Amino acid sequence: MSGICDGRVVIVTGAGRGIGREHALEFARQGAKVVVNDLGAGPGGAGRSGGPALEVVEEIHALGGQAVANSDDIADWDGAARLVKMALSAFGRLDVLVNNAGFVRDRMLVSMTEQEWDDVIRVHLKGHFLPLRHAAAHWRERSKSGGPVDARVINTSSGAGLFGSVGQGNYAAAKAGIAALTLVAAAELGRYGVTVNAIAPAARTRMTEEVFAEMMARPESGFDAMDPANVAPLVVWLGSVESSHVTGRMFEVEGGRIALADGxxxxxxxxxxxxxxxxxxxxxxxxxxxxxxxxEPVYGV
Incomplete structure (x- = not known):
């Protein structure tokens, strides 16, 4: 298999289902070697299973690609470190980190519990920081030792983080934090050969299936605008060598539409x-x- 990411090594978190799964499969189709990370948790974050990650790895193998499964908790310091080390031990390098993992625990602010706040902030915001932290340390060390670095980080924010969303104060705050983290990381890591961008996708996943219930059926035109596979091409391009001139930007992507969001x-x-x-x-x-x-109006108002 070959394509615009031929030979690049990619980590995708939360890649067992939904948008992350589509990222992993498309990276593989485009020639990348993929570390498929997924905790195997339920929609609300409960439970744990290595099955979803292994299933995606098997799909990639069936396509003729290379992949390994990882079920570490990316919001745990040691778990995130093991994830980065797995890419290096399995494939000898790391070129791209796609931070995608997350879940929702929606609640109006007056009803939200402390645990519901902490859980969502942890998996989204801390779960972006820790893999980024360990990957960045590797790339800095490689750069300072004189090795070539042409690395990419693609973070996952949300329209909720850019504009707010009623009933999702925890999720919106985490996603807004990811947007700001992207700007800081782009400014700090550019000297080491690393670009950092973010996407705010709209697609049908386990987290959004109720929101997009009316769009579940494929329209007569044959194009399913809410198919999570629509998000992957942009992410794969951002992970390629072709995107070296793009950093610190936020892209909205939905169906066949790609747009820049200004902060x-x-x-x-x-x-x-x-x-x-x-x-x-x-x-x-x-x-x-x-x-x-x-x-811009807050979602849900």
Whole structure:
């Protein structure tokens, strides 16, 4: 098998099902050697099984590709370290890290428990940081020793993290943190030959099957816009050598649509070159709001 990722070694977390599975399969079709990571947990994060990762590995082998399965917990320091080491021991190198694993525990803020908050923040935000941390340490060491590095990190944010989503305060906060982490990592790791980008995908998965219930059936046109396979081509391209000029960017992807999402920017300002009096603030803010575009609506409002 050969393609735009021929010979590259890729880790995909949460690759046993849904979007992650499609990433792993497409990387393999494009010539990559894949470490398929999946804890095998249920939709709410409970349970553990190596079955889903092994099934994807078998699919890749059937395609004629190379892959190994990993069931480490990517939100655990040692587990994430073992994941990176597995790529190095199995294939001798690491070129691409796709952080994809996650689950949801949706709840309105007034009903959310501390555990529901902690669990979602842990698997999404910490589960992005730790594999990135260990992979980055490897690439920095390789770069400082004079070895060639042309590495990629693709993180997974969400429209909920960019614009907010009613009933998903924990998930939205984690995904917003991933967006910011992507910017920091891109700025810090570029000197070592690493690019870092993120996607905000919309597709039908176990996490979104209720949201997209009306779109489950394939439309008459024959194109299923909610098929998670639609997300993989962009991610695979971002993992290829062709994307070396792209870093620190957020891509929205849904069906056949790819779009750039711009984050917070400096907007209109009022500067009186002196300390404001509280009574003066109202008029200043009113003018600032009039001069600025309105915010994107929160999902669910």
């Amino acid at each position: 917070w920017r400096h907007g209109p300002r009022a500067d009186r070159d002196a300390r404001w009096e509280p009574a003066e603030i109202g008029d200043a803010v009113t003018k600032l709001l009039a001069d600025a575009p309105g915010p």
